[in-house]
Amino acid sequence: MARATGEGTTAIERLVRHVLGDPDSEPMTDELAAWLASSRRFRAFAEAHRDKIRKKLRGATEAEARLDVRAELRVAHLLLSDRRIELAFEAYGSTKGGPDFTVTVRGERSFNLEVTRPRPAPDTAGYGGPLLAKLRQLPPSAPNAVLVAIEGDTADAFAVAAVSRALRARAAEKDEAFFASRALDGTRGFNERFLRLGAVLVWCEGASGDARASSWTNRSARIAVPERALRACVSGLRTG
Secondary structure: OOOOOOOOHHHHHHHHHHHHOOHHHOOOHHHHHHHHHHOHHHHHHHHHOHHHHHHHHHHOOOHHHHHHHHHHHHHHHHHOOOOOEEEEEOOOOHHHOOOOEEEEEOOOOOEEEEEEOOOOOOOHHHHHHHHHHHHOOOOOOOOEEEEEEEOOOOHHHOOHHHHHHHHHHHHHOOOHHHHHOOOOOHHHHHHHHHOOOOEEEEEEOOOOHHHHEEEEEOOOOOOOOOHHHHHHHHHHHOOO
């Protein structure tokens, strides 16, 4: 592990070692140390949730699973760059399968945010499955959003509106087998869960400027994600 310099060096090293175990054999070591050094707010977040982060990383035994956790931490780092934003981590408990974050933007109602990294290439058919899987983790009595972290050079590569139309068309056609195979109670289960989804954020870390993040709002959602809060999150994801 490359030694950081300046105030808080020892605390950062201890925190990195706590969550990663043996930092010398962990590819994420220098990156995580840099995020902690660059943001006092992210460092405070990581300290407060150090055991949860450690547990997540210990459970992520495959490379793709560790990249999932990396995406969650990077999203937290970016969102906390905005002092209006506060984050709670796994507020519903890790064993209950709830959303990753509860986001509070000053002056707005809090909302839940679940982060996902789809494995397939960015196309309508490929993203339908991962998005459906996340619907099961959205509580019924709060605003909810899903953040899709994609690779490439623009967040527009994930056409959320097209994905939504494709899924709703399957539901209208009563394609029960499609939804049942994705652990939903057929089309009825999809329709009920889809109404819990207030918005989808798309984040493309490799892009720059406005192409780095975008949002889509589900106008049929029972509980809307506050627009001002959504804009603040998009702005945060475009930094860094």
